[in-house]
Amino acid sequence: MGGNAFHFLDEDAFPRLPPAVYQRLKSRLFSVIQTLYSHVTVPIEAPEKNEYGDLDFLVFSPKPEAFSSTAERSINVPHEVVKEAIGAHHFIPADGNRTSNFAVPISRGEWSTLGFEREELEVRKKVKDDGEIYYQVDVHVCADKKEWDRIYFYNSYGDLGMIMGLIASNAGLQLGSKGLHYSYPPHPRLLLSDDFDKITRFFGWSMETRNAGFKTRKEIFEWVMTSRFFDPARFRTQGDGIRKVKAQRTMYSDFVECANNLQRASPSPTSERRESTGTTTSARDEALEYFGKKQEVETQICEYGARKRMKDVFNGNTVRSWMLASNWKDVKDTMDSVRARYGGDEGVMKLLEAEGEEVLQKRVLEAFEKLKMEDSTPISISNDTFAFRSEPITISEVVLQ
Incomplete structure (x- = not known):
């Protein structure tokens, strides 16, 4: 979630991680982070992934023992404490419910026990000076359990949350980690719901299927396309309400290509089909009714x-x-x-x-x-007669009685 945060280090100092290396790192640090926070999780990884960029932890509710005094307690454990606990050399702190980034050094020969000695050596050769390489570990502190659940849902299965957001944008709505929103300028965006169970029901996505898990990207794409608001003939990937996505989001790009292939194979909707499949306007109206915001x-x-x-x-x-x-x-x-x-x-x-x-x-x-x-x-013009004027008067015009 933090991207390449350490711009002051060599760009090659953060190698892509083989799945076995990633899983060992996650297993090793998970128990460490649990000594600092009461609630710790890692979003479910995308299936069929052959390498990883960083390791993301979602946490909330710091443990009292993580603070040296009662006075310093806050929503997040002191960054120096986290740094020392996970053995990081560098960190980029962010107070409050935000993401802090940590650079954890990779010990020389660490990958060799997993059969990736050659890959580790090749990565170190690319790095200037001392050949020091790191894992990027991101710790996102949530405000409460509700936010923790939302972000876990939205960020699980790789780019799935962003793909769901694309379907929502095609329906004239906005979906993100904070929930489903309705835009109607010049008014501020309206939150329709932050309950992903309700949101998925509205779009026609089965939570039972999602909770059972996905083994392939194809399964994810097929699940997304079960939405009653997905129509290949109308599908768009750019325009109002659709943000640009970085090219390295390969899962997102693969879904777009899959949807575009379906669009090319789909006949143009007839007027009868247009009415039956609905429009962006009707989807927005239906959302207001469904979530009680009309x-x-x-x-x-x-x-x-x-x-x-x-x-x-x-x-x-x-x-x-x-x-x-x-x-x-x-x-x-x-x-x-x-x-x-x-x-x-x-x-x-x-x-x-x-x-x-x-x-x-x-x-x-x-x-x-x-x-x-x-x-x-009033202006005195005699002892017992007065006239009225609306213009300001001067001192010389005032007759003292």
Whole structure:
């Protein structure tokens, strides 16, 4: 999950790991990490994988004994403690529920007991200077058990989570390790669900089949394609809502090629088939219904439209044209007066929705006239007679009584 994190070391210092080497490393470090965290796991590896880049641990709930004092306890064990425990020479720390990277040295001759002495020597020859090579070990600290379960699900079986995300994108939704989201700009993305059991049921994927395990990539691809939202004739791998994926994601690339081959072999959908297989719009609507978010979205869209209409109508330029005023201060004061009377912008918005633009204009002009009356200044022109004027007066105009 951390990629090639140690850019300050030789790029050849982190060799690809044969499966036997990877499994021994995982077995050796798993028990060590368990002395530091109460919950430790490694995502299920992709089937048919002939080499590995790094080793990923998912953890949460640090053990009290991993801290030297109560005062320093936090969501993650101190990085120096983890470094020493697993024997790392270098690390890139990340506090909180994030991924920290550790470079664990590979002892000379370590691979020879597994029959990979020649491969180890060849790797060391590529590295400049001392020929030191490392395992990259990534430790992702989760905030709680729920997040731990989600990330484990999404990152198991290699690129499967990303492939599922591609199917979701084709349906106009977004699927990631945090769950299923619904985008409808300019509003923030809406979380439909972070429960992968519910999410897989919605897409039509059998959790029973998934939990039984996959032995080949072909089995994974066939499982993904059981989704009721997978349609080869409509399948796309780029465009709105689909992010680019690095070329080294070979499992993802193989699925795309497989889906594209099916697409080329599939006839163009007839109008009747288009209706039966559904559209992106209908899939999005169905998702709102399924996850109980339809009313929330409709309310937000309605409120946004009403607010936009209010801003289009109740703004300085429009109000100024109603008042036939040249003084921007009068415009501001009048608008503030209307807001104060009707309960702010929300109240003005409701007035506009209920009564219409003509009534709002009338209320603006009434407020303007009232302010003019309140701002009028008495000026003495005789002992018992006064005139009123709305313009500011000067000291010389004031008659002392």
